[in-house]
Amino acid sequence: MSRRYARALVYPAPNHPPEIRRYPIPDLEPGAVLLRVLASEICGTDVHLFHGRLQGVPYPLIPGHVSVGIVEEKNGAVYDVEGRPINLGDRVTFLDVHATCNNCWYCLVAKATTRCPHRRVYGITYGAEDPPGLAGGWSEYLYLRPNTKLLHLPTEVSAATWMGGGCGLPTATHAIELAQIRLADRVLIQGSGPVGLSCAALALLSGAGWVGVVGAPELRLQLARRFGVDATFNIQTTTLQERQNAIKSLTGNRGPDVVIEASGNPQAILEGCELVRDGGRYVIVGQYTDNGDVLINPHLHINRKHLEIRGCWGSDFSHFYRAIEILKRFESRIHWSHFISRSYQLDEVPNALEDVEQQRVIKALITPNGPIDS
Incomplete structure (x- = not known):
């Protein structure tokens, strides 16, 4: 050349x-x-x-x-x-x-x-x-x-479509895999960046009965509503107590069955532990860098709640492969x-x-x- x-x-x-x-x-x-x-x-x-x-x-x-x-x-x-x-x-x-x-x-x-x-x-x-x-x-x-x-890349997946999924979609595929969402589960996503938005989309495609997204700014939450999430909560315009009351009311007064943290903010961990229902599952995918500590009470937030917490780091080849297949099948919807x-x-x-x-x-x-x- x-x-x-x-x-x-x-x-x-x-x-x-x-x-x-x-x-x-x-x-x-x-x-x-x-x-x-x-x-x-x-x-x-x-x-x-x-x-x-x-x-x-x-x-x-x-x-x-x-x-x-x-x-x-x-x-x-x-x-x-x-x-x-x-x-x-x-x-x-x-x-x-x-x-x-x-x-x-x-x-x-x-x-x-x-x-x-x-x-x-x-x-x-x-x-x-x-x-x-x-x-x-x-x-x-x-x-x-x-x-x-x-x-x-198959003919059905343009370069722009693949890059729209980008790093966030394979990472979200891994998180959803760990979340083990069952049909009709209520699922809450913390974070509205590319990973969080992809998690919300995949939760819908997994058969969740209700999907909510906590995040900001409004531009990202608007996109989440466009592809079908049931509720969004803007952290810039709502208080923690307002979000907790609203989410509990929308999830059978128990809380979501599954919460996925994709925000990168350590303070989200405490909120997520409090929001997820007793006996629920919490998947943490957003803490890719060390942004500091957060104080939780092991008795109140984990043991007594019978809470399952799973960490999710990166993605492997299977998640990239599945991401392309997801785009091939569902780009026209999401x-x-x-x-x-x-x-x-x-x-x-x-x-x-x-x-x-x-x-x-x-x-x-x-x-x-x-x-x-x-």
């Missing part, structure tokens, strides 16, 4: 202004794939990375862990999970988690690959200077190392593509980060090579 350099957006160090840098496009090792990036998302993790809130991150860093692109080059035969060959020109995405060993106790015994100590993540734990480089989606080209798990508020070019990243952090947008995309298909 004639072009041997790629422009990429880089975090030089925590809390330092992002920079656009040029990186050489390396020769591909056997089994590697080079993607021309169509889009990569900005999620809350990328804001945390900018502020240095995650441990073990190698700066300088090219962010962008969930992306979609066109196969520009490959070295040798590469296949997807269905055994179909990955060909030049194919539109694909990939599991951002790489190098899970499938050989340690967590992989083989606990069946918890998200806790594999060897796992690395594109756009998070592969640094810009780690050879062969170009390991984040905020770049014109993305180098996918051998054994990266690629997935074809419209994940409507989660996208705006796309930004590489030189607009500082504005994009501010918009995400200030919750001016629901989902922001980085499109390094121009607009993508809708």
